[in-house]
Every structure is written in C-alpha cells, then in structure tokens.
Amino acid sequence: MQRFLIRRALIAIAILLIVSVIIFAMSRAAGDPRHVFLDDYATEEDWEHLSAGLGLDKPYYQQYFIFLGEAVRGNLGVSIQQGRPVMEVIWERLPATFQLGLTSFCFSVIIGFPLGVLSAVRRGTVLDTFAKGMALIGQSAPVFWLGLMLMFFFAVTLDVLPPYGRQQTTSIVLPAVTLGWFFVAANLRLIRSAMLDVLDSEYIKLARAKGVPPRTIIWKHGLRNALIPAITYAGVTLGGLVTGSVVVETVFAWPGLGQLAIQSLFGNDYPLLQGVVIVFTLMYVMASLMVDVLYSYVDPRIRYT
Amino acid sequence: MANEGQERLLVAAAPSRIGEGWTLRRFRRLPIIPITILILFIVVGVGATWIAPLDPTKTSLRDRNLPPAWLEGGDSRYLMGTDHLGRDVYSRVIHGARISLVVAAMVILVGNTIGVVIGLISGWYGGWVDEICMRLVDIKLAIPTILLALVLVLALGQTFILIVGVLAITIWPRIARNVRGEVLQIKTLDYVALARVAGASTPRILTVHIFPGVINTLIVLTTLEIGIVILLESTLSFLGAGVPPPTPAWGSMVAEGRDRIAVAWWICTIPGLAILIVVMAANLFGDWLRDVLDPKLRQLA
Numbered sequence: 168m169q170r171f172l173i174r175r176a177l178i179a180i181a182i183l184l185i186v187s188v189i190i191f192a193m194s195r196a197a198g199d200p201r202h203v204f205l206d207d208y209a210t211e212e213d214w215e216h217l218s219a220g221l222g223l224d225k226p227y228y229q230q231y232f233i234f235l236g237e238a239v240r241g242n243l244g245v246s247i248q249q250g251r252p253v254m255e256v257i258w259e260r261l262p263a264t265f266q267l268g269l270t271s272f273c274f275s276v277i278i279g280f281p282l283g284v285l286s287a288v289r290r291g292t293v294l295d296t297f298a299k300g301m302a303l304i305g306q307s308a309p310v311f312w313l314g315l316m317l318m319f320f321f322a323v324t325l326d327v328l329p330p331y332g333r334q335q336t337t338s339i340v341l342p343a344v345t346l347g348w349f350f351v352a353a354n355l356r357l358i359r360s361a362m363l364d365v366l367d368s369e370y371i372k373l374a375r376a377k378g379v380p381p382r383t384i385i386w387k388h389g390l391r392n393a394l395i396p397a398i399t400y401a402g403v404t405l406g407g408l409v410t411g412s413v414v415v416e417t418v419f420a421w422p423g424l425g426q427l428a429i430q431s432l433f434g435n436d437y438p439l440l441q442g443v444v445i446v447f448t449l450m451y452v453m454a455s456l457m458v459d460v461l462y463s464y465v466d467p468r469i470r471y472t
Numbered sequence: 473m474a475n476e477g478q479e480r481l482l483v484a485a486a487p488s489r490i491g492e493g494w495t496l497r498r499f500r501r502l503p504i505i506p507i508t509i510l511i512l513f514i515v516v517g518v519g520a521t522w523i524a525p526l527d528p529t530k531t532s533l534r535d536r537n538l539p540p541a542w543l544e545g546g547d548s549r550y551l552m553g554t555d556h557l558g559r560d561v562y563s564r565v566i567h568g569a570r571i572s573l574v575v576a577a578m579v580i581l582v583g584n585t586i587g588v589v590i591g592l593i594s595g596w597y598g599g600w601v602d603e604i605c606m607r608l609v610d611i612k613l614a615i616p617t618i619l620l621a622l623v624l625v626l627a628l629g630q631t632f633i634l635i636v637g638v639l640a641i642t643i644w645p646r647i648a649r650n651v652r653g654e655v656l657q658i659k660t661l662d663y664v665a666l667a668r669v670a671g672a673s674t675p676r677i678l679t680v681h682i683f684p685g686v687i688n689t690l691i692v693l694t695t696l697e698i699g700i701v702i703l704l705e706s707t708l709s710f711l712g713a714g715v716p717p718p719t720p721a722w723g724s725m726v727a728e729g730r731d732r733i734a735v736a737w738w739i740c741t742i743p744g745l746a747i748l749i750v751v752m753a754a755n756l757f758g759d760w761l762r763d764v765l766d767p768k769l770r771q772l773a
Contacts, residue, residue: 182611189620193627307752309703311710312726312744315733319741323734410618414707418730428619429711432626444619451616 175459179452186448187238190441191231238445244438248431253442257424261446263333264423267416268408270343275350275404280397282351283358284390287366298355305352310411314345314418331420342419346411350404357400361393398462405454409447503760509753516566517573524563525551529718532558537736553738555728561738564720565746571721572750575636576701580694583640587647588690592678594648595655606652609645617642618707625713632715639704643697650693651686658685688765695758699751706747722747 243253286298322330416425431439535558552561594605709723722743729740
C-alpha cells in the first residue's frame with residue numbers, strides 16, 4: 168500500500184518536472200515576449216534593457232532553474248498583459264473553475280450512476296434505450312458545439328437561462344451540463360457494463376436465492392462492486408474536466424482558469440500561460456493521486472501489486 | 473536457408489483471429505447505418521473537390537447569411553445556406569470532411585505505428601525497457617492533452633505536420649499499453665517458444681509471430697480512435713489552433729458561426745452536426761467491432 172502510493176507520488180513529481188520543462192521550452196519558442204512592450208521605434212538599447220529586466224539575457228538552462236526555483240516558492244512571475252503577479256491573477260480565477268468543475272462532476276455522478284444501474288437492470292426497455300442514446304450523444308458530440316446548441320436553445324430561443332458570464336446563480340447550469348454530459352456518458356457506460364457483469368455473478372445469484380430483496384441486491388451488492396471501474400475512471404474524469412473547462416469556459420465566457428489560458432495564449436503573455444498550465448497540471452496530477460488512494464481503498468487487491 | 477525451412481516445418485504462422493467472430497449470426501447484426509455513414513465520409517473526404525458544387529473559399533458579399541434552401545428566404549444555389557462572408561456552407565462542410573479525414577488518417581497511422589512498436593518492444597523485452605516505456609505512458613496519460621496541444625501548436629506554428637504530430641502523441645499511449653498486454657500473453661504461447669527454438673530472429677518473431685495476434689485489438693482500438701481524433705482536431709480548430717484558415721475545418725466553421733448563432737444558426741449548427749454524425753457512426757461501428765472481435769476490451773469505454 169505504502170510502496171504503491173510512494174511510487175505514484177514519485178511519478179506525479181516526475182510529471183510535474185517534465186511538464187515544467189516542456190512549458191518553459193514552448194514559451195521561449197513562442198516568440199519574443201519583448202514584442203509586446205516595444206514597437207518599431209524602440210532602440211537597440213531598449214531591447215537589451217528589457218532583456219535584462221525579464222532575465223532573457225541569461226542562458227536558457229539558467230532561466231529554467233530560476234523559473235523552477237521561483238515556481239516552487241509559489242512565485243510564477245508577473246503577467247505581461249495585466250502587470251500583476253501571476254499567482255494573484257490565478258487565485259482570482261480559481262474559484263470559478265473549481266465551482267464549474269465540481270458542479271459538473273456532481274452532475275455526471277448524480278445522473279450517470281443511477282441511470283447506468285437502471286439501464287443495466289431494465290435492460291432492453293425504453294429507459295435503457297434512452298440512457299444509451301444519452302451516452303452516445305455525450306460521447307460523440309463535440310463539447311464546444313453541444314454548448315452552443317444548449318445556449319441557442321435555452322438562452323436564445325426559450326430565454327430561460329443566461330447565455331454566458333457568471334453574474335446570476337443560474338449562470339452555471341448551461342456550462343456545467345455541457346461539461347458534465349461527456350462524463351455522464353462515460354460513467355453511465357462503465358456502470359452499465361460493470362453492473363451487467365456483476366448481476367451475472369455467483370454471489371448475486373446466492374443473494375437472490377437467500378431471498379435478499381431486489382433493491383438491496385442492486386444498490387448494495389451490485390453497485391458497490393460495479394463502482395470499481397467507475398472510480399478508476401474518475402481520475403480520467405477529473406483530468407478531463409480540467410481540459411474540458413478550457414473549451415467550455417471559452418464558449419460560455421466563464422471567468423475561470425480555462426478562459427485565462429486561452430487569453431494568455433493568444434495574448435503572448437508567457438509568464439501567465441506558464442502559470443496557468445502548471446496550475447492545471449498540478450490539479451490534474453493531484454486528482455489522479457487522490458483517485459489512486461481511493462482506488463486502493465476500494466479494491467484491496469491493488470495494494471499488493 | 474535450412475533454418476528458414478525448419479522454422480516453417482515446426483511452426484505454423486501465428487493463427488490470425490480475425491476470422492473467428494464472423495459467423496452468420498453476427499453478420500445479421502451488422503450496423504448498416506454507421507458503416508454507410510463512414511463510407512460516405514471517406515468518399516466525400518476523398519472526392520471533395522469534385523463533389524462540392526461551389527468553391528468553399530469563394531466569398532460573395534451579396535449572398536451573406538442566406539438561410540438553407542428549404543427555409544424561407546433560402547437560395548436554391550446554396551443548399552445549406554451561406555456564412556457571414558457569403559461562402560457556401562454545403563461546399564465548406566464537404567471540404568471540411570476532407571480535413572477531418574486526412575488528419576484522422578495521418579494521426580492514426582503515426583500514432584498506431586509508435587504505439588505498436590513501443591508496445592511490442594515493451595512487452596517482449598520486459599524488465600527496465602518495459603519499465604521506461606510504461607512510465608512514459610503514465611506520464612503521457614497524466615498530462616492535460618488539449619492544453620498542451622494548444623501550447624505546442626501556437627508556439628511552433630500552425631502547420632499541418634505539427635497538428636498531426638501533436639495528436640499522434642496523444643493517442644499512442646493507449647495503443648502501446650494494450651499491445652503490451654497482448655504481447656505478454658502471446659509470448660508465453662508454445663508456438664512462440666518453438667519459433668525461438670527454430671532460430672527465428674527477434675524482429676521476425678515480433679513481426680511474423682506476435683504481431684498478427686495483436687491485430688484484432690488494434691483494429692478495435694483504431695476504430696474507437698477515429699472519433700477521438702476527429703473530436704480533438706475539431707476542438708483545436710474551434711479554439712483557433714487547427715489547420716490554418718481559409719481551409720474549411722469543421723471546428724473553425726463552428727467558431728466562425730458562434731457569434732451569429734442568434735441570426736444565422738445554420739453556420740455553426742451544420743458543421744457541428746457533421747462532426748456529431750461521423751463520430752457517432754465511428755463509435756457505434758467500433759462498439760460493434762469490439763463485441764465481435766475482442767470482447768475483452770469491453771471494459772474500455
């Protein structure tokens with residue numbers, strides 16, 4: 168158990184280091200950040216002065232270690248566009264992203280799990296067909312398009328929900344449904360197929376023969392075992408929520424980290440971009456680490472491998 | 473070559489399992505509609521230049537934002553209406569199929585090759601080689617894909633080759649992991665040991681004796697990948713980091729129609745619908761193939 172977790176933690180650290188190298192290299196390759204400040208009338212002196220100011224006159228590996236050392240201490244530099252510390256900007260955006268991510272996650276679990284169970288239990292009925300249809304759309308529709316369609320229908324045509332922003336309490340409904348739908352589909356499919364396997368097993372037959380009420384069999388004996396693949400997948404879900412938020416926040420102008428990533432990317436604001444990607448990766452890695460812990464708790468077999 | 477002959481005597485080539493599932497009973501459940509859609513997608517993609525009635529990049533300012541032909545105010549020349557620059561949406565959707573098709577084909581080719589080679593080597597050699605390969609897979613699977621792809625594409629330039637490369641990087645780990653799993657099983661089989669005894673070289677064993685055993689898994693995974701790659705490519709296009717304009721890609725078409733959704737819904741609805749239909753067909757076909765060829769993969773949603 169401990170060995171397993173230590174191993175996962177080491178991998179997590181390796182991932183963070185590798186991502187930091189990639190991000191650092193990419194941000195340097197993205198173009199000269201000095202262009203943002205200087206125009207055609209700037210003198211050679213201005214360029215060099217700015218170089219020294221931004222630390223661009225040092226060799227790359229030194230720039231990287233400076234960057235890494237500062238990053239570990241929580242200092243990710245100053246945003247070029249906003250002229251404020253990157254961490255400050257990120258902290259402002261973090262609550263919105265967490266709110267969206269958590270809501271979508273809950274949505275995907277609350278809808279996906281029961282629907283998956285019911286769809287397996289009532290196999291072949293209208294409910295099953297409906298659930299499978301939901302899952303198919305969720306897995307096949309491009310997230311950005313689904314968001315636009317929901318926006319068009321509920322905000323433009325019916326005018327019952329706000330189309331974008333985060334001003335009203337109901338603002339979260341459309342982005343959360345858009346982001347969560349894909350994972351509703353994933354959870355539903357996983358639970359359904361695991362439930363079908365579980366319901367076919369010997370111990371369920373025994374429980375039935377003993378006269379355990381069907382409700383207890385399905386929700387207690389069945390679902391508990393069918394949860395294992397879903398929990399494994401929850402890591403992917405949490406990670407996917409991070410990536411998905413980039414798209415969904417762009418579509419719905421949700422003021423979170425995803426939107427910030429796109430803004431900094433197209434604004435050539437490399438310190439901010441570095442910061443956002445590192446925070447995103449950190450969230451991603453933490454999520455999968457958490458899932459590993461949960462997983463080894465739910466499925467004891469994993470602890471000894 | 474005596475060795476070669478001996479090998480042939482002792483060892484039959486690896487049994488291909490492709491034939492096993494194709495009984496008549498299963499044929500009856502052949503998913504006709506998805507297959508038709510996929511074939512249509514390929515035909516339209518390949519023949520876009522001949523099939524599209526109009527030039528997809530030709531603008532006509534007089535015919536801006538015209539609704540589809542079947543609606544009031546529609547023009548019979550523009551079956552699916554026109555966009556904000558007066559370009560024919562129908563022709564653009566057809567040309568968009570070409571981009572999706574070519575990108576998907578290239579990405580799958582490159583990604584599968586990397587995945588298969590790494591999977592074979594990792595499974596066959598085991599030990600530290602395996603350890604390194606699988607940690608690479610872990611690392612890749614733990615990095616947020618879209619974000620990294622965006623950074624890479626915008627940093628190094630929006631070129632076709634780079635987009636294919638970036639997407640190929642995102643799909644190989646899954647292939648590698650599954651191929652490795654298969655290899656671990658196959659390499660313990662008698663016929664592989666016999667091939668070794670007969671003096672077959674490692675590359676020969678891997679390609680002639682082990683690879684055929686992996687093909688089923690590979691076909692299933694590849695079909696399921698089509699949808700993933702098309703979705704990823706269109707997401708990149710939507711965010712402005714796909715194949716550069718004016719080449720019509722489905723994702724960027726949706727992005728262009730986004731701000732006009734209230735006045736001209738068809739500009740972004742139709743290309744998105746095209747993505748949905750093709751990906752759905754690929755997923756349905758992949759599910760069916762998996763049930764027929766490789767039920768073991770069922771857990772893999």
